[in-house]
Amino acid sequence: MSKQKVTLFWFRRDLRLEDNVGLYHALKSPFPVIPVFIFDDAILENLPKDDARVTFIHELLLKLQGKLSEIGSSLLVQKGTTLQVWQDLVERFDIQEVFYNKDYEPYAIQRDKAISDYLTSKNISAYAYKDQVIYEESEIVKADGLPYTVYTPYKNKWLSEYKQGRDLVIYETESLLQKFHKEDFHFPSLTEIGFVESTIKVTPYNLTQIETYHETRDFPALNSTSYLSPHLRFGTVSIRKLVVWAQKTNPVFLSELIWREFFMQILFHFPKVVTHNFKSSYDGIQWRNNEAEFKRWCEGNTGYPMVDAGMRELNATGYMHNRVRMVVASFLCKHLLISWQWGEAYFAQKLLDYDLSANVGNWQWAAGTGCDAAPYFRVFNPDIQLKKFDEKGIYIRKWIPEFDLGYAEPMVDHAMARDRAIATYKAGILK
Known part of the structure; x- marks a missing residue:
């Protein structure tokens, strides 16, 4: 018995049905569309089992599943290495075309090329679109x-x-939803994927x-x-x-x-910015990289209220206010002379909105080593930042309950740290 010819749409960082470019074009194809999402082992293996972002993705997929079930369709959720998953899908279905939206991160570009090359070798057309x-x-x-x-x-x-x-162009998909393949695929639980539900939740967005x-x-x-x-x-x-x-x-x-x-x-x-300074002239900076001081920064125990409130907010919720991100990043790089790569990696573990390009870009901006960065001699004074942006101490008291009960002394003197940072940068900049 011959298999039904189908099109596959590969969901990635585009978890919605409406105004989804690649999905729109998939639904315009002549074949029924099977929507696929792959939990990629190459990404998952580096995450804690209660990672909040995996919980969030699973919740979003459940919502998509609910919408698809209303029209008699469902989402095919897979887990594994992406190439192996695609090899299995090609064996399982008579795939004619594959559609997806582009991702511009180095790993994603490499992954997508490998998948596209494999599909091409199987005479399956692959189409990638600009969407994000x-x-x-x-x-x-x-x-x-x-x-x-x-x-x-x-x-x-x-x-x-x-x-x-x-x-x-807004890509209207509402009238095309009946083009989805009609089949009820098993939807795996978080446990089946190897994770547990996180206590940290993503806040609904609010544009009011x-x-x-x-x-x-x-x-x-x-x-x-x-x-x-x-x-x-x-x-x-x-x-x-x-x-x-x-x-x-x-x-x-x-x-x-x-x-x-x-x-x-x-x-x-400039994919080198993932691990290297955009400005290579800054490669000579001698970072102190003191592990005990880094631990105090991570835990929000520096003695600087704006820094500590921000880090505690991040650890508890996966969020940090943008102004506060600048203050904590500057403090790590300038006051403690700890490499931006350490801070970037910690944010990558914790941030619900972690996006490689923005995280690397903003950390290098704070460190002064990136494109269009703050000059190295600009060193945020955390106390002045506190007076300007949280004058009544409402934000810091929310996250530092002991603030009025004998709060810690600053771990480093601002004036000394500022002078040390400027001298270290000046000595380290390669001519």
């Missing part, structure tokens, strides 16, 4: 074709391109305060941010709909979305 950004790869470059390495010119070119009338975002975004006690970042990371929202809305609502918020794309194209063009 407005402009990808080399769409926003300088006149000479080279990538931008400074944000403001990149942003200006981005806005110029966007305003030239390239109306964004974005009109005043530019006025309130630096004050962590106001809780006025959108909590959008993990939803953008895993694609529960459409970047196209978001940009159209942001352009009408708040240009400062739109600028933050453009920063996201700036760091993505930096990572794409």
Whole structure:
């Protein structure tokens, strides 16, 4: 008995049915569409068993499963090494075409090439689409074709391109949903995948305060941010709909979305930044990398309230306010002279919205070693930051209950640390 010819759509960081470019094109194909998600062993093996992001992904997949079951379809959830999973799928189904949306991280590019090459060897057509950004790869470059390495010119070119009338297409899939393959696949539990439910949960995003975002975004006690970042990371929202809305609502918020794309194209063009300084002239910096001091930073026991509140918030919730991220990152690199790679790795373990390009980009910005970074001689004073952005101490008291009951002394003197940092950087910059 011959198998039914099918198309497969591979969900990755685009966990939604609406305005999903690759999914739209898959549903326009002549064959029934089987939606697939793969829990990748290469990623999972480095995560704790109660990783909050895996719990979040599983919850999102369950929601997709619920929507698909309403039309008699279901999601095919697999676990393993991606190549082995695809080899098994090719044996199991008569696959004619495979559709997916692009990912621009080095591992993803390598993985997708291997899968595409394998599918091609089996005479299966593979199609990749731009979905998680407005402009990808080399769409926003300088006149000479080279990538931008400074944000403001990149942003200006981005806005110029966007305003030239390239109306964004919203990909309506509602009328195509009946094209999904009708079969009830087994949906694995978290336990079957090898994980347990995390006590840390992702907050639903909230766009109601974005009109005043530019006025309130630096004050962590106001809780006025959108909590959008993990939803953008895993694609529960459409970047196209978001940009159209942001352009009408708040240009400062739109600028933050453009920063996201700036760091993505930096990572794409300069993949060395994952582990190395963008500015190689900074490779001579002699980091102290004191493990005991790093432990105090991780635990939020530095004696600097803004730093400690931020780290405790991160450890407890997987979130940290953006202004506070700058303060804690600067403190680690400048006050303690601990390499940005250590901080980047810790954030990668903890952040619900962990995105490689933004995490590396922002850490190198704080350390002064990245593209368009803060100058090395700018050293945030955590106490001044506290007075400016949490003057009444509301945020710090939330996360440091002992603040008024004999809070710890600062582990390092600010003036001494500042002078030490500037001298170390100056001595380490390669001529």
